[in-house]
Amino acid sequence: MWISSKGQVTIPVEIRRMAGLSPRTEVEFVLDEKNQVVLRPKAGSKSRGERIVEHLRGFKSKFTMSTDEVMALTRGDD
Numbered sequence: 001m002w003i004s005s006k007g008q009v010t011i012p013v014e015i016r017r018m019a020g021l022s023p024r025t026e027v028e029f030v031l032d033e034k035n036q037v038v039l040r041p042k043a044g045s046k047s048r049g050e051r052i053v054e055h056l057r058g059f060k061s062k063f064t065m066s067t068d069e070v071m072a073l074t075r076g077d078d
Contacts, residue, residue, distance in 0.1 A: 011039070022048050 003009055011021065019040075021027065026045035030038050046054070065073075 024048070024051065 001009060016022070021041065025048070026042040027039055028042045030040065032038050071077075
């Protein structure tokens with residue numbers, strides 16, 4: 001694996017899965033006591049679920065049917 005001229009690397013999918021690093025996860029690089037670089041999720045960053053809930057809060061639906069009306073449609077009630 002090489003570091004690009006822009007300082008970028010690709011994290012192998014197996015490592016991302018094991019570390020729980022999904023797209024848009026905020027990460028940070030730190031040096032440990034042995035002067036080795038460690039990549040980890042940034043402390044205090046929001047989880048994927050928290051970001052989704054935050055995005056959906058305040059969402060105004062244009063869907064105006066009630067649950068009962070939808071259920072009647074799916075059952076074929078008149």
